[in-house]
Amino acid sequence: MIQVTSVTKHYGDTPVLRSVSLTLPNEGVTALIGPNxxxxxxxxxxxxxxxxxxxxxxxxxxxxxxxTDNALLARKLAILRQDNPISLRLTxxxxxxxxxxxxxxxxxxxxxxxxxxxxxxxxxxxxxxxRFLDELSGGQRQRACIAMVLCQNTDYLLLDxxxxxxxxxxxxxxxKLLRRxxxxxxxxxxxxxxxxxxxxxxxxxxxxxxxxxxxxQGTPDELMTPAIMRDLYGIExxxxxxxxxxxxxxxx
Amino acid sequence: MSELNTSGMDAAASPFWxxxxxxxxxxxxxxxxxxxxxxxxxLNVRAGWAFTLPFRAEKVAAMALVGFxxxxxxxxxxxxxxxxxxxxxxxxxxxxxxxxxxxxxLTLGRLFYSQLNPHIKWLCEVMLMTGALCGLxxxxxxxxxxxxxxxxxxxxxxxTLFRSVNSLITRMxxxxxxxxxxxxxxxxxxxxxxxxxxxxxxxxxVISAWVWRQRFQLDVLLLGDAPxxxxxxxxxxxxxxxxxxxxxLVSVSTALVGPVTFFGxxxxxxxxxxxxxxxxxxxxxxxxxxxxxxxxxxxxVLEHLLHFGTSLSIVVEFVGGLFFLWLVIQQxxx
Numbered sequence: 001m002i003q004v005t006s007v008t009k010h011y012g013d014t015p016v017l018r019s020v021s022l023t024l025p026n027e028g029v030t031a032l033i034g035p036n037x038x039x040x041x042x043x044x045x046x047x048x049x050x051x052x053x054x055x056x057x058x059x060x061x062x063x064x065x066x067x068t069d070n071a072l073l074a075r076k077l078a079i080l081r082q083d084n085p086i087s088l089r090l091t092x093x094x095x096x097x098x099x100x101x102x103x104x105x106x107x108x109x110x111x112x113x114x115x116x117x118x119x120x121x122x123x124x125x126x127x128x129x130x131r132f133l134d135e136l137s138g139g140q141r142q143r144a145c146i147a148m149v150l151c152q153n154t155d156y157l158l159l160d161x162x163x164x165x166x167x168x169x170x171x172x173x174x175x176k177l178l179r180r181x182x183x184x185x186x187x188x189x190x191x192x193x194x195x196x197x198x199x200x201x202x203x204x205x206x207x208x209x210x211x212x213x214x215x216x217q218g219t220p221d222e223l224m225t226p227a228i229m230r231d232l233y234g235i236e237x238x239x240x241x242x243x244x245x246x247x248x249x250x251x252x
Numbered sequence: 253m254s255e256l257n258t259s260g261m262d263a264a265a266s267p268f269w270x271x272x273x274x275x276x277x278x279x280x281x282x283x284x285x286x287x288x289x290x291x292x293x294x295l296n297v298r299a300g301w302a303f304t305l306p307f308r309a310e311k312v313a314a315m316a317l318v319g320f321x322x323x324x325x326x327x328x329x330x331x332x333x334x335x336x337x338x339x340x341x342x343x344x345x346x347x348x349x350x351x352x353x354x355x356x357x358l359t360l361g362r363l364f365y366s367q368l369n370p371h372i373k374w375l376c377e378v379m380l381m382t383g384a385l386c387g388l389x390x391x392x393x394x395x396x397x398x399x400x401x402x403x404x405x406x407x408x409x410x411x412t413l414f415r416s417v418n419s420l421i422t423r424m425x426x427x428x429x430x431x432x433x434x435x436x437x438x439x440x441x442x443x444x445x446x447x448x449x450x451x452x453x454x455x456x457x458v459i460s461a462w463v464w465r466q467r468f469q470l471d472v473l474l475l476g477d478a479p480x481x482x483x484x485x486x487x488x489x490x491x492x493x494x495x496x497x498x499x500x501l502v503s504v505s506t507a508l509v510g511p512v513t514f515f516g517x518x519x520x521x522x523x524x525x526x527x528x529x530x531x532x533x534x535x536x537x538x539x540x541x542x543x544x545x546x547x548x549x550x551x552x553v554l555e556h557l558l559h560f561g562t563s564l565s566i567v568v569e570f571v572g573g574l575f576f577l578w579l580v581i582q583q584x585x586x
Contacts, residue, residue: 050478074484081478087334088474088530098475102484106468149482 001026002047002156002190007056009042016042018212019056028204029182030190035233038209040192041082041160047190048079048158060156074102077156078149082164082192086133092144093129096120099151119151123177139170146174150181157181159191163198171195175202200224201245208232220246274527274534281541288549295556312548314449318505319519319543321456324463325501326516327523327539331470331532332494336521337579340502341513344411345385349506351414352380354421354433362429374448378455378503385499390492452504459497466490467532474530512565514572519543521579 004022008015017039024030032040045051047058049065058065060077078099086095096119100112108116120126123143133141142162149157162178163171179202181187193199199206200220208216208223210232216223224246229237237250272280289312297304326339356373357365388410422430463470472485480487505512523539524530550567554560 050481070486071484079482101472
């Protein structure tokens with residue numbers, strides 16, 4: 001369980017998070033949505049210990065992420081940021097193998113190799129495993145990065161805008177894959193999404209943020225209403241049910 | 253146990269001879285070192301072997317140690333700063349060394365300076381420089397954001413500051429004092445003081461053993477800040493330990509032979525190009541072997557074939573300087 005207790009964060013004088021408290025369920029997919037500048041990425045950064053809060057606390061399975069041993073946490077939660085500028089010339093296999101570092105400290109055992117191969121298979125990367133990252137398309141590179149964090153074999157997976165820069169096909173592929181990882185591997189996935197329809201079609205829980213606070217939290221059916229969307233984004237949205245999922249239309 | 257990669261998989265990382273594995277490349281580098289040593293020991297022997305061999309062996313040991321320390325410190329520094337252009341030397345270190353010498357000379361006086369027990373003087377230099385460097389780097393890396401432009405700028409400004417203070421001090425100096433000072437201000441691979449070699453070798457060996465244990469951590473560090481935290485690396489502690497290691501290594505080599513600015517840059521980048529892997533377990537040995545081979549081989553050619561005496565540092569700095577310019581221009585194009 002992830003518990004966020006009165007977390008605040010300022011960049012200079014600008015408050016980014018205003019005493020955010022949040023409890024997230026134990027499994028499934030949770031989507032963080034909200035307009036630009038709502039503090040989604042900062043909250044995810046603080047939840048994953050990449051950033052320090054000015055005050056407040058984040059507990060994951062009752063471990064304080066900002067004081068618990070980093071190496072221990074690396075086996076509990078994995079984080080993937082939206083921009084992954086990896087300057088090294090790595091092959092896909094080598095990148096994914098880094099996901100085993102928390103367990104093997106660099107010396108791969110047979111168990112590690114198994115896990116790497118599983119992750120490669122899960123993301124359909126076997127045919128690409130000897131290619132270099134800079135020879136891949138954006139979608140393939142994103143899949144390789146996700147394979148690395150999957151390989152870490154953590155209960156929690158935090159992803160900051162994993163669909164950034166992906167075309168529709170690759171975005172759908174990634175979302176299906178994350179859904180599968182949650183259902184089949186029992187992972188708890190928290191991700192920042194910009195497309196509310198992806199959130200409503202694939203997430204179990206949606207957390208809507210606005211101006212540094214949690215505005216709403218609930219299931220897609222509870223949150224996908226014209227009133228809440230108007231309140232959140234300031235636009236008129238008509239909500240339709242398509243294949244039993246609430247889908248927002250706002251493009252006209 | 254199979255280690256992080258299998259052979260052939262990332263041999264293609266190098267544009268040169270893609271089929272040769274990183275391990276085979278290291279063997280080749282060892283061969284080069286052996287040839288260079290053999291050449292330096294046996295070329296152009298005029299005095300008897302009984303005199304020449306021990307005399308030259310000592311020089312070989314000294315050059316090997318210095319090359320090793322410079323290569324190791326440069327690779328570590330570049331891993332820490334995530335860039336392949338900066339070296340401890342470019343960050344104003346040589347200037348700090350010269351400043352330290354002038355201050356010592358000025359405060360202690362010429363006679364005392366020359367008569368100082370070389371061990372104590374050297375240990376003091378190493379400690380002072382390590383302390384100063386740790387302070388400087390600590391401030392740069394942990395207090396400030398690791399911004400390349402800020403780093404280079406700070407390096408240039410500190411270098412200029414140290415040089416200006418140094419020139420101010422030398423202006424106030426007695427001409428005879430200045431003469432003594434000039435002697436230590438230019439790198440010389442021939443001037444190495446043999447009694448110091450023992451302690452220096454010990455220090456370098458201790459640090460190398462520690463670095464070798466961190467080789468996989470160094471790979472993770474090179475992935476970047478967020479991935480390193482995600483994978484559970486204790487980045488702050490490793491950064492601090494690396495800074496101390498680098499400071500000691502650079503102090504050791506500079507105190508032994510004097511300021512060398514571009515040599516480390518040259519061998520480190522050569523190692524990246526031909527090691528055939530990004531992993532530190534290949535890069536570190538390759539860089540140190542290349543450094544040793546270059547120093548000893550270069551000295552063998554200059555001293556025994558061309559009879560040039562002590563100008564290796566000038567040649568190395570000239571080539572290294574050109575290479576530095578080329579790297580900067582290359583980066584600018586990207």
